[in-house]
Amino acid sequence: MKKLLLLVVMLIASMSVFSRTCPETVYLKNGSIINGEIIEYQPDKQVKILTADNSVFVCNVEDIEKVKRVSTDVLTDKNSTSGYFGPQKGYRFFFAADQMIGDMTGFKFTTTHGVQFNNKIFLGGGIGFCIADDDLESYLAIPVYAGFRFDILNKRSTPFIEARAGVAFAIEGSTGFYGNFSIGGRFKRFSISTGVESLQGTENYFTYEYDSDDPYSMWNYVECPEPYRAFSFVTRFAFEF
Numbered sequence: 448m449k450k451l452l453l454l455v456v457m458l459i460a461s462m463s464v465f466s467r468t469c470p471e472t473v474y475l476k477n478g479s480i481i482n483g484e485i486i487e488y489q490p491d492k493q494v495k496i497l498t499a500d501n502s503v504f505v506c507n508v509e510d511i512e513k514v515k516r517v518s519t520d521v522l523t524d525k526n527s528t529s530g531y532f533g534p535q536k537g538y539r540f541f542f543a544a545d546q547m548i549g550d551m552t553g554f555k556f557t558t559t560h561g562v563q564f565n566n567k568i569f570l571g572g573g574i575g576f577c578i579a580d581d582d583l584e585s586y587l588a589i590p591v592y593a594g595f596r597f598d599i600l601n602k603r604s605t606p607f608i609e610a611r612a613g614v615a616f617a618i619e620g621s622t623g624f625y626g627n628f629s630i631g632g633r634f635k636r637f638s639i640s641t642g643v644e645s646l647q648g649t650e651n652y653f654t655y656e657y658d659s660d661d662p663y664s665m666w667n668y669v670e671c672p673e674p675y676r677a678f679s680f681v682t683r684f685a686f687e688f
Contacts, residue, residue, distance in 0.1 A: 539560075606666075
């Protein structure tokens with residue numbers, strides 16, 4: 448119980464710098480209730496609380512029964528006394544816009560939904576819409592993919608790696624495998640990353656064939672499928688929730 452209380456207090460102490468619009472309610476074991484903002488936390492020692500009238504209360508950790516606060520976007524790191532301003536464990540989603548340059552040049556808009564398993568690992572899936580040009584014709588597709596993300600640091604701002612794999616269903620162009628790998632940084636709810644992307648499928652070309660050994664042969668219009676592969680560099684701008 449004491450460890451659980453310690454984690455709750457660490458959580459709230461770490462969030463006080465992030466926002467002053469969501470005050471905490473501190474319940475003491477003697478029945479007292481203090482509404483304010485935790486401005487300082489000393490592990491296993493004391494907590495300082497700033498109230499609306501600018502009064503400061505100092506409470507010993509062992510005198511605190513529980514602490515409540517309305518917040519859904521931060522966690523504490525068990526191994527850090529400064530706190531962890533990361534995503535809440537559970538459901539998360541992203542909205543992103545990609546700029547592609549390379550074999551495919553254009554834009555892609557995606558939304559990714561999934562589960563944050565801990566303060567580092569996210570797994571989910573997404574769907575998007577791609578508008579691009581492969582130098583021969585326009586390319587329109589709906590990518591459907593599985594996504595993985597790993598945050599490197601236990602901080603509000605952190606570098607991360609991200610990978611996607613799935614199928615791009617073409618409206619115009621070639622349907623095939625869609626893959627993406629990128630590295631980037633998160634800054635609160637905004638992130639930017641850069642990486643490489645691949646589309647692999649089969650492109651159908653048409654040609655005329657003539658059998659020279661058959662004097663009665665006609666020119667035939669023949670469909671010839673050929674492997675297709677496109678690589679692009681991608682810059683991604685995303686908002687995280």
